[in-house]
Amino acid sequence: MDFAQGHAAVVTGGASGLGQASARALAGAGFKVAIFDINDEAGKATAREIGGTFHHVDIMSEQSVEDGFAAARAAHGQERLTLHCAMASKRGKTLGWDKEVGGYKRLSTEDYAFGAEGILVASYRVASISALGMANSDPVTEDGERGAIILTASVAAQDGQIGQVIYGSCKAGVNGLVLPMARDLMDLGIRVNSIMPGIFATPLMLGMKDRNPPMWAQLNASVPFPKRLGNPEEFASLVLEIARNGYINGHQFRLDGGIRMPSK
Template sequence: MKLEQGMAAVVTGGASGLGRASAKALADAGLKVAIFDINDEAGEEHAAAIGGTFHHVNIMDEQSVQDGFDAARAANGQERVTVHCAMASKRGKTIGFDKETGGYKRLSTEDYAFGAEGILVASYRIASISALGMANAEPLNDDGERGSITLTASVAAQDGQIGQVIYGSCKAGVNGLVLPMARDLMDLGIRVNSVMPGIFATPLMLGMKDRNPAMWAQLNASVPFPKRLGEPEEFASLILEIARNSYINGHQFRLDGAIRMPPK
């Protein structure tokens, strides 16, 4: 798919980290980018910097997401590229030790359901609402292509660590969406893929650099090559290639410097 000047894109979680880098890369390629985020200040600042638009969107609320797409389409036109980076989740072991009682406690079903909503259900929500808009748009090329949707999974989908029963299983679910959704949408010319980033230098991870330099050095050394955390711009580079290359469809990409996560 040729990324034309003025083509519209939507990036969730575009105010920071991987989403922020993706939004900038798409804007640099000439696209009009709508950032969906709940961080108004950072989102508005970044949207202004890249010549895009910002929309306060809670990915866990159906109406908020629909309103966001409606506003983005009114401002920029029908999105042809959607990149979903936003998520919400909790952490905990299936069964853990409770210091207060001296016994064991179970990770609550409610906590698990929160993560499933914030990762898996939200991914379906974003992808399906975007796909409906794309389905009603004119094809962009002789292949009949109408758009590209990229979801963000994680290496935890395959290498889930201790305490990641919610995150790992729900990110695996994101990967599980890809092929059946790509096949659902094949006659409409809409591609669906996912990226599984490894350890990336996002704001959350960069905070460790000053707080715990030893742990920071250990994390960098744990990556086979290159021996460093991934740069958000490297994630964004893959996002651009997925959007551009019409033969990439129904695929899940590890982007991890060859790391394989240990149990903890």
């Protein structure tokens, strides 16, 4: 994809972390970026910074996502790149000891279903709504490419830890979307890929630096090389390469410094 053409891009979860770094990188590369998020203050500030637009979008709501894409397209035209970083989930072990009752308690099906909706279903929702818009647009490359969709999985998709039965299995499901969706969309010139980030220095993780320095040092040391958490800008760099390189399709990329997560 030729960045010089000033294509439109949509980034969900673009108000912070990996999404925010990617929104900045995409804007810097010449994309007109629309940020989807529920954090209005941070989303609007980021949009102003990069010369993009902000749209309050709840990925759990079909109507909210459809309205967000409609507003983004009205502002920038048909998106040619969609990066989905936003998610919603809960945490818990399949069976956990409940001190109050003196026995094991099962992680509720409702809690699991919430995570499945916030990770897996939301990924399909965002990707398929974007794909529909791309399919009804003209190609932008000689190969007939109409756009690219990048989903965010996690190394937990392959190395799910204790307490990650929701997160790990649903992120594995995100990876499972990639190849069949890429094949579904191949005749329309729409590429689909995913990125599996390891431990990255997002705002959530950075809070540990002052709160628990020993744990912070342990996390950094756990990465084979380089011995540090990933920078969000490194995630954004891979996003740009996937967007740029039209031969990357149907693939899931680990971006993790070589880490393999232990059971806990």
